[in-house]
Amino acid sequence: MASVSGAAARPMRISWSGAAVAIALALFFYVVVRFLIGSTGDLGRHGDKLPLYWLHIIGGSVVMLLGPFQFIAPIRNRFRAYHRIAGYMFVAGSLMAFVGFVAIQPMWTVGIGGKLPKGVTDDFFLSQASAMVLWMAAMAAAVVAARRKRFLTHRHNMTRAFVLAAYFVVVRFLDPAGMALITPFASAEAAANAHSDWLAWVVPLVAVEVYYGRQWDRLLRRRGAAS
Numbered sequence: 457m458a459s460v461s462g463a464a465a466r467p468m469r470i471s472w473s474g475a476a477v478a479i480a481l482a483l484f485f486y487v488v489v490r491f492l493i494g495s496t497g498d499l500g501r502h503g504d505k506l507p508l509y510w511l512h513i514i515g516g517s518v519v520m521l522l523g524p525f526q527f528i529a530p531i532r533n534r535f536r537a538y539h540r541i542a543g544y545m546f547v548a549g550s551l552m553a554f555v556g557f558v559a560i561q562p563m564w565t566v567g568i569g570g571k572l573p574k575g576v577t578d579d580f581f582l583s584q585a586s587a588m589v590l591w592m593a594a595m596a597a598a599v600v601a602a603r604r605k606r607f608l609t610h611r612h613n614m615t616r617a618f619v620l621a622a623y624f625v626v627v628r629f630l631d632p633a634g635m636a637l638i639t640p641f642a643s644a645e646a647a648a649n650a651h652s653d654w655l656a657w658v659v660p661l662v663a664v665e666v667y668y669g670r671q672w673d674r675l676l677r678r679r680g681a682a683s
Contacts, residue, residue, distance in 0.1 A: 510556070511556035512552070515551065515552025516553040516621060516624060518545055523546060526542060526543065526618075527611075546614075547595060550617065553588075554592055583650070583653040587624075590620055591616075595613070595614070598610050598612075598614040612664075616661065616664055619661055626656050638652050
């Protein structure tokens with residue numbers, strides 16, 4: 457009885473890493489919800505292609521809401537079926553976001569190199585298109601790696617894809633919050649906006665490469681030691 461009561465009285469341990477992850481998730485989802493609410497302001501700008509605009513938003517929302525849980529090891533390892541289904545939904549949401557992005561580009565109405573409607577600019581198109589194409593490429597590489605059971609390659613590319621997808625949310629908050637750090641390096645407001653757009657996905661992507669570079673280095677060292 458003493459051992460049972462002692463076990464019952466044992467205080468619950470607090471996992472500081474778990475608490476940090478929970479706080480990070482809460483902040484991330486707060487930012488995503490704020491972005492989705494703010495996206496309703498684009499209804500007028502994309503009113504002529506509203507269904508396809510929402511295809512982009514809905515697909516991106518699926519990726520943003522499911523993606524973070526794919527990288528939490530206890531969830532990924534314990535709930536394998538959920539991880540697999542959520543992965544398929546991630547792929548489907550990514551494809552929806554890609555189709556919606558392509559469909560709402562003004563080039564379809566004015567032609568490549570044509571004159572854009574008043575108030576519409578292409579300052580961010582090249583940055584956004586680059587991020588979108590890299591997102592799709594990383595996602596495809598992740599799917600192929602998973603089928604071949606190369607799981608570190610799979611995680612590496614899924615992280616790339618998620619960071620590139622998150623850019624479309626992050627950049628909306630970088631513009632008002634971080635422009636003071638960018639404007640000293642730009643000669644005009646349009647240039648500052650273009651710089652912030654590239655930085656919003658290039659810097660996080662470099663961070664991903666640094667992190668997974670260390671992961672690959674550890675794997676190679678273990679294999680070298682084993683041989």
